Amino acid sequence: MTSNVDQAAELMLMKLAQRIREEFEEAPGLRITVTEGSRFWGLEERTCGEVLSRLLATGFLARSADERYRQA
Numbered sequence: 001m002t003s004n005v006d007q008a009a010e011l012m013l014m015k016l017a018q019r020i021r022e023e024f025e026e027a028p029g030l031r032i033t034v035t036e037g038s039r040f041w042g043l044e045e046r047t048c049g050e051v052l053s054r055l056l057a058t059g060f061l062a063r064s065a066d067e068r069y070r071q072a
């Protein structure tokens with residue numbers, strides 16, 4: 001059974017993923033590292049990395065050899 005805290009954290013990550021997905025859709029040439037993304041979106045690096053990893057896992061983003069994420 002998941003706790004309310006786990007559910008709230010999951011909901012927050014889902015909303016952040018949608019927001020960041022929309023940013024990539026509005027700026028198709030956007031290429032950004034986790035560190036740059038955390039500053040750009042005002043997130044902790046760990047949170048930003050988690051969201052970008054989720055979008056990578058869904059196939060929406062791709063990651064280059066220089067660790068930059070871009071729309072796939």
